[in-house]
Amino acid sequence: MRPTCGELVDRLEASVERNRAGALLLSGGLDSTILASILRPEYSVAAGFGADAPDLAFARQVAQRYSRRHAEEVFYEEKMADMVDAVVQVFKTFDPIEIRNSCVALAGLERAKRDGHTRVMTGDGGDELFAGYNYLSRYYGDLKKLEQELARLWQVMHFSSKTLGERIGVQVVTPFLDPEFAEFAKSVDVAEKVGEHGGQKYGKFILRRCFEPEIGELAWRPKMAQEQGAATDRFSGFVEKMIDDATYASKARIAESEGVRIRSKEHLNYYAIFRSYFPPPKEESHCDRVCPKCHACLEGRFCRTCGAFPVTPVSL
Numbered sequence: 011m012r013p014t015c016g017e018l019v020d021r022l023e024a025s026v027e028r029n030r031a032g033a034l035l036l037s038g039g040l041d042s043t044i045l046a047s048i049l050r051p052e053y054s055v056a057a058g059f060g061a062d063a064p065d066l067a068f069a070r071q072v073a074q075r076y077s078r079r080h081a082e083e084v085f086y087e088e089k090m091a092d093m094v095d096a097v098v099q100v101f102k103t104f105d106p107i108e109i110r111n112s113c114v115a116l117a118g119l120e121r122a123k124r125d126g127h128t129r130v131m132t133g134d135g136g137d138e139l140f141a142g143y144n145y146l147s148r149y150y151g152d153l154k155k156l157e158q159e160l161a162r163l164w165q166v167m168h169f170s171s172k173t174l175g176e177r178i179g180v181q182v183v184t185p186f187l188d189p190e191f192a193e194f195a196k197s198v199d200v201a202e203k204v205g206e207h208g209g210q211k212y213g214k215f216i217l218r219r220c221f222e223p224e225i226g227e228l229a230w231r232p233k234m235a236q237e238q239g240a241a242t243d244r245f246s247g248f249v250e251k252m253i254d255d256a257t258y259a260s261k262a263r264i265a266e267s268e269g270v271r272i273r274s275k276e277h278l279n280y281y282a283i284f285r286s287y288f289p290p291p292k293e294e295s296h297c298d299r300v301c302p303k304c305h306a307c308l309e310g311r312f313c314r315t316c317g318a319f320p321v322t323p324v325s326l
Contacts, residue, residue, distance in 0.1 A: 011197045015220035018198075023048050025191035026131075029183040033127035034077070035118045035171070037239060038068025040142070040214055040231060041133030045185060046076040047224045053127055057083040057117035059090060063241035064234065072228065083121035087248045093117060094245075094280065099287055100177055101170065104280035105317030110242035112170040119171065119180045128180050134169040135186035137233075139195035141203040141213040144233050150204050150211055157200045164196065166310050246276040253278065268292070269305040270316065277317075291315050299323035 026048045034051040036042045046054065054077040056069030061084050073080035085093075093113040098104065101112065115132070122130050137143050141160060149156035175182035185191060198216060205215030207230060212218060214233075222229040237243040253261075253275040262272040265281055268290035272278045288294075292305035300323060301308040306315035308323045 012199050012202055013194075013216075015216075018216060018220050021191055021194050022185065025185040025188040028190075029131065029185045029188055031127075031129040031131040031181075031183050033122045033125075033130045035115065035122070035130055035132045036069045036072060036077070036080075037065045037133070037236070038070075038072050038228075038231070039065070039133070039234070039239065040217060040229065041136030041186065042069075043072045043225055043228050043231075044136075044217065044221050045131060045133055046072050047221065049076075049131060051077050051131070053077065053079045053081070053122070053125065055081045055083060055118050055122050055125070057085070057114050057121065057240060059085060059241040059244055063239070065236075065239035065241075068231065068239075081121055081125060083117045085117050087245070089117070090242065090245050090248075095283055096177075097170075097174075098280060098283045100173060101314075102284070102288055103315055103317075104277065104284040105314065106246070106274075106276050106280060107237060107317055108170070108314070109280055110237040110240075110245065112174060113242055114236060114240040115171040116174045116178075119175050119182070120178060123178060123180050129183065130175065130180055131183050131185065132169075132171050133186060134171055134184045135167070135192065136214065136217065138163045138167045139186060139192060140198075140217050141200070142233055143213070144235070146213055147211065153200050153204070156204065160200065160203075162310070166312065168314070246274070249276045249279045271303045271318075281316075299325055 033053045034046055034049055036046060036054040036056050054073050056066050058066045066082055090113060093116050094109055097109050097112040119130060149159055172182045202216040204213055218229040258275050258278060261278055265272045269292040270281060295305055295307050297307035299308050301313040301318055301321055302324045303318040303321060304316035306313060311320040313321055
């Protein structure tokens with residue numbers, strides 16, 4: 011289907027109304043910026059590792075236009091370590107990307123709650139529904155393959171914010187994932203989701219084009235991975251300094267004896283936290299197909315336990 015901009019905007023506005031909240035988790039990326047332009051939130055919050063996290067500046071710019079009140083939750087190594095511990099427990103994972111990204115959501119939701127908000131809107135789902143991830147650019151030249159990859163994503167997409175919100179007593183609402191809007195988004199022709207602007211190809215093209223009249227140049231902000239925008243990828247450097255080479259080699263061998271392939275000192279740190287709460291994945295893998303890197307149960311090509319991708323399942 012090739013919808014008009016009027017139809018797309020109307021449908022997303024209706025979804026925002028169905029999922030209305032007083033607070034918005036704001037990164038300054040396209041999806042949360044669009045939601046801010048519709049919701050005009052009473053309160054928005056952005057979170058980042060260090061005061062110079064790129065998302066904080068972008069979110070501030072958006073908040074100046076659309077939010078009545080804006081807060082910034084800046085955290086550092088000690089707070090990040092506490093959140094890592096919580097995320098590992100909640101999701102039974104030692105996947106570095108999942109952990110870094112979930113910490114950003116947790117920090118923002120905790121700040122919103124401290125500031126008196128227990129219903130928070132997020133932009134979850136925009137990348138999956140409208141081909142926003144940078145890795146999807148490899149399929150821009152073959153829209154059939156892009157369509158197939160999006161269909162795969164829709165089957166496995168997973169968002170940590172709702173689970174984390176439940177843990178701390180915050181209700182998370184997601185207009186992009188609203189069943190009615192999500193069904194509409196999936197029906198949009200894949201050719202509408204990719205396009206060229208200023209000599210550069212973009213995913214989420216129809217969203218950018220249709221909301222440009224409202225959000226202006228912000229519509230063409232390049233996609234930045236959340237761990238880069240919120241700067242949680244810097245935490246790996248902190249962990250690298252914590253673990254010396256001899257300790258890493260020794261503990262990585264122990265992990266391997268438990269069926270787990272360790273990829274870095276950061277990965278080892280998260281696995282050590284995981285093991286303080288849970289047995290090795292292989293001891294709980296009562297399934298036919300497991301990840302060859304950690305022996306956790308596996309569906310598809312991505313392991314939610316250790317973060318390995320792409321992987322071919324091993325049959326037991």
